[in-house]
Amino acid sequence: MKIKNGFAKREIAGSYIVVPVGKEASEFNGMITLNESGSFFWDCLQNDTTFDDAIKKITSEYDVEKSRAEEDLKKFITMLKENNLLDE
Structure with a gap:
């Protein structure tokens, strides 16, 4: 699983947000705000990975x-799926 192409995480004034870029900007209306751990989860899922490998990164x-x-x-992945941001 991994984050779909067409979305970028940005840090603005100490907050992390996910915004659509390219063609996704016309299909996804809005942005998603992440806390520090959500930002780390996002980074873990930038490249194709397994759930277990992501857990190893998080616990380390x-x-x-x-x-x-x-x-x-699991909650983070559910949010990604609900917003169609995850390739499985």
Whole structure:
């Protein structure tokens, strides 16, 4: 799975936002705001990866239980799917 092409993460005044670029700008209306962990999840999914590999990256970066990382990543992936931002 990975983030679809046509979307870019930007940092503006300490906040992270995802905006459509190119042809996606006409199909996706709006932007998505990410917190710090959401920004890290986004970065993990920029290249094709598995759920387990993303969890390994998250647990090595943050002091978090694996079960909590899995729960949070599942919620993030659900949000991406709901907004049609994920290639599986």
